[in-house]
Amino acid sequence: MTERIFINEVGLRDGLQNQPKIVSTENKLTIFHALAAAGLKAFEVTSFVSPKAVPQLADAADLLKSLPDDPQFRLTCLVPNMRGYERAVSAGARAIAVVLSATNTLNRRNINMSLDDASAVCEQVVRKAKSDGLFARAYIAAAFACPFEGQTPRKIVFELLDQMTTAGADELAIADTIGAANPKQVRDVFAAAIASYGATRTVAHFHDTRGLASALAWAALDSGVRRFDSSIAGLGGCPFAPGASGNVATEDLNFLFRDLGFETGIDFDKLFDAIDLVENLLGPGHGGRILPWYRTQRRNAVAE
């Protein structure tokens, strides 16, 4: 049987939070439905953060309430603190993600907490989510490097992963937030994570800042990772982490995995329709590294 790769589409959250243009709730829904038609099932849909900090996602509650209440989809909402958790739950969230950066400075810039406070708050939110019966994911952001503090000590990353695991996190998203990792570091960190926490809990989250994201994905895959985050058209980046460019593109990852013989459940023509839609809404200049090649293939097929 073909082995399956699980993709969590983060474009609506990680992608849109960093766009200068605010996308309407209606257009977010259109993007969601285009991605669902392409076969994606797991989405990070929004953040319940301060609307002053991230105005692009100020419609979090309206968006969540408008999305299909259908168990075939997992719709995760990022929450930075207990207030965000309560807002998410009252809007109907069944899956949440906490975001814990591995350095003091990035926690301070991102959620205005020290590392100690952020880890305590994230632990509390994960525990609460689990006791309320929700799915809980914990991000460890800047797991390889921090824009303010340089290389991240691996020991801290694993201490935080242990803490989130003990709190009950269902998923651990190890994030190269600024796209600074190299494939060897990725291989080492993910092999150790899989050995400690298992392949069903470990998720790789890459950004394509230096054009290495597919190489990082390959290194993670080769270490046993089967769960990846990606963003349609490579949208993304953290407004509070300077230098973070777009996430690895959903189309690049899916092509890579399909070529390697994995089952992705994706209809590629529909996925590329979704990219056309994103470009219509946000303007040209988006898209993964595979996009120019794919468009040429499509044109040639029509011309034949």
Ligand code: COA
């Ligand atoms: N949702 C909405 N509003 C929130 C909130 C939440 N989760 N948490 C706090 N607030 C509001 C407070 O009610 C208060 O509102 P007021 O000014 O109208 O009284 C204001 O924000 C300040 O509250 P405070 O607890 O002092 O928060 P803060 O200023 O320390 O900011 C965060 C903390 C987490 C809310 C803010 O840093 C944030 O939203 N960051 C965004 C992080 C993010 O999205 N990063 C990218 C993804 S990793």
Ligand code: ZN
């Ligand atoms: Zn990210």
